[in-house]
Amino acid sequence: MIEIINNNVFHLMNDKVSYVLYLMKNNQLGHLYYGSPLGKLTQNDVDYMLERNNKSAGTVKFYKDDGMFTLSDRLQEYPVYGTSDFKEGAIEIVDSKRTPLYLDFQFVKYEKEFTKERNLAYPATYSENEESQTLKIRLHDSNHNIDLIINYTIFENSAVIARSQEVINKSEDSITIEKLYSGVLELNNNNYDFIHFSGAWLKERHIKKKKLTQGKVSVESLKGASGHQHNPLVLLQEKSGNLNHGDVYGSNIIYSGNFVSQVEIDEWDNLRLLTGINSDYFSWKLGKNESFKSPEAILAYSNEGLNGISNEFSSFIENHVIDRQWQKQNRPIVFNNWEATYHDFTDESLVSLAEKGKSLGMECFVLDDGWFKNRHNDRTSLGDWVTDEKKFPNGLRDFSEKIQDQGLELGLWFEPEMISLDTQLYEEHPDWVVGHPYERKSVGRGQFVLDFSNPEVIENIYAQMKAIIEETNITYIKWDMNRNITEAYSEYLKEKQIDQTEFFHRYISGVYTLYNKILMDFPEMFIEACAGGGGRYDLGMLFYSPQIWPSDDSDAVERLAIMSGTLLGYPLSSFSNHVSASPNHQVYRETSIEMRQHVAMFGPHGYELDLNELGDEEQEKITKGIEWYKENRKLLTHGSFKQLMDPTNPENEYSWGVFNEDVSEAIISFYRILAKPNSAVTEYIEVPFLSEEKTYKINDTEVVSGQTLKKFGLRKPYQYNGANAGQAQVSGDFQSYIYHIIEVDEKEENNG
Ligand code: DGJ
Secondary structure, X not given: OEEEEOOOEEEEEOOOOEEEEEEOOOOOEEEEEEEOOOOOOXXXXXXXXXXXXXXXXXXXXXXXXXXXXXXXXXXXXXXXXXXXXXXXXXXXXXXXXXXEEOOOOEEEEEEEEOOOOOOOOOOXXXXXXXXXXXXXXXXXXXXXXXXXXEEEEEEOOOOOEEXXXXXXXXXXXXXXXXXXXXXXXXXXXXXXXXXXXXXXXXXXXXXXXXXXXXXXXXXXXXXXXXOOOXXXXXXXXXXXXXXXXXXXXXXXXXXXXXXXXXXXXXXXXXXXXXXXXXXXXXXXXXXXXXXXXXXXXXXXXXXXXXXXXXXXXXXXHHHHOOOOHHHHOOOOOEEEOHHHHOOOOOHHHHHXXXXXXXXXOOOEEEEOOOOEOOOOOOXXXXXXXOEOOOOOOOHHHHHHHHHHOOOOEEEEEEOOOEEOOOOHHHHHOHHHEOOOOOOOOOOEOOEEEEOOOOHHHHHXXXXXXXXXXXXXXXXXXXXXXXXXXXXXXXXXXXXXXXXXXXXXXXXXXXXXXXXXXXXHHXXXXXXXXXXXXXXXXXXXXXXXXXXXXXXXXXXXXXXXXXXXXXXXXXXXXXXXXXXXXXXXXXXXXXXXXXXXXXXXXXXXXXXEOOHHHOOHHHHHHHHHHHXXXXXXXXXXXXXXXXXXXXXXXXXXXXXXXXXXXXXXXXXXXXXXXXXXXXXXXXXXXXXXXXXXXXXXXXXXXXEEEHHHHHHHOEEOOOEOOXXXXXXXXXXXXXXXXXXXXXXXXXXXXXXX
């Protein structure tokens, strides 16, 4: 997978992709190519690729005696601003007097590594059985005695390249890293649109598309979390591309804290993508021989349009970021009590909800919030993780046994990073709250953030959580985080004389430490991440939590947009989906139980509504829906997922499909938000993934060849138009329809 030509060209390649870098004439690393596989390269090929127009006129040159060579027109692997290139660079370091260093990292040597183990201490990609190769390139700046190691990893059967950078201070003096981005991708034209995933609480990761032109465009977070507003995932889509055709590049980072993902287009239409820890409010001091490693970035490529890049990301993340044990087991069908009861319940009312859920087919009861001492509303008690004796007079163990004795799994909600001021924890440790020494501290949901840069805080919270986990034998944790960090300042860092600019990174590293501790002691604990809904839907979280609660908006129609955006870069199996009440609690929209089920059955499935309020008909539909989901769960959680209508340009309709490896079975959904009678006589959905060699039966009725379905299309359900009552398959607003398509033996069908 790693080919080295003439000791100065490095070709990472497999059946899906080639990534080529080389030593430029100044002995720094230049970038040559990332895209469809090039096959084995010869020196002639390399010479041909290296030949490019020189744009030296009007630029500053790198060498005194070479009037042609300038970094401003070279594609680079790890550019430094101000060294004949004026675009934003990937790294900035200052010396102990805060003088900027114009770094000159020159090649020293390379090594190859054939293993990349999963290490719970810090989130990163991993591989098993030598499925990956890593090229480790050591560079050195001799003026300042600083080493830079760049790690590139390529994986079998994947178009993803993972990379990270490590800085080692070899000098006697301390230095401070002001910026150390994780990913860089340079392309030599701007033939792309920039796609990002942005929104707010209740409307996370909506698809936004921007035209690129000379200048910069970026998305970022400075909230201490990746955030509801933006996501580190960004795509570059070839302008003429669409859902299934055209080049698309994608980039993401395995990180949950402050980030930036940006693209800069220069005067010659060169494109530079940078992504990593946000350099605002960040710096990191290194003494002699100390080092700092950036989080890992993953770059992906596909020439099969948006569906292609979504499939690349999704299978990569399932195999090399999320713990693989979660692919082998069924995701439980969850009943979550939040929207059913909020804080208002007794142990008996919960047990009766659990019984009801069990009778309808649910498998795991998640007790969401409100179970710990005095937590009767969302303004209190965070940090004291002890049972509320009023709600649980016989204790939490007794309650958990009542749930588990029914054959249900039990999950519990925690918000480990938070503290309320009315707690014993606060009384004992007021200095554990994040905030400046001045009096005013901004407040969110009535709560404050615990200083996770302080290891003692993590130990305390872990000890409390461990006691509860052992008491209740839970197998599932919902890990929430409901407010962002303001006035970032740590008393602990002050005491240790560590710069406050290290706080944000130390905080999120502390969050990872707590995840690590839990999973080291309880390796089979299933953790569902959540941050006021989708405020931390990122790869750092997915490394520890295979599933994320994607939004506090559980409305089926809003979820169409959230899910269509999210799944362009994250796997179906990571997206928790619940059927909630109608009218919906966030938008007050009324939708049918079918529509809600048809949306929520894509991905891990659950219910979050008052089961005691359900009529007989709804109960029957839920039971049937769950039975059907169980039969098709594998496909609906881990099947290949494709969108069948362009979600970057949604009008009134969405359509999704999942299919198995040999495409002998597919489930396709169709959603129409508002009724549209008589728009055409008959309309069809394009289904590019069905096999032309097979014959299929649709919903146990029509038998059609794969050829016809592929070329002619799948007929959309008949819309009610006032005169076709007998025939209409959908009517009113908020429509949905499911096609279950299964391969059949053509001859048997014809004989039959
Ligand atoms: C916010 C979450 O997103 C909800 O699902 C729920 O867990 C509440 N917090 C509980 O306070």
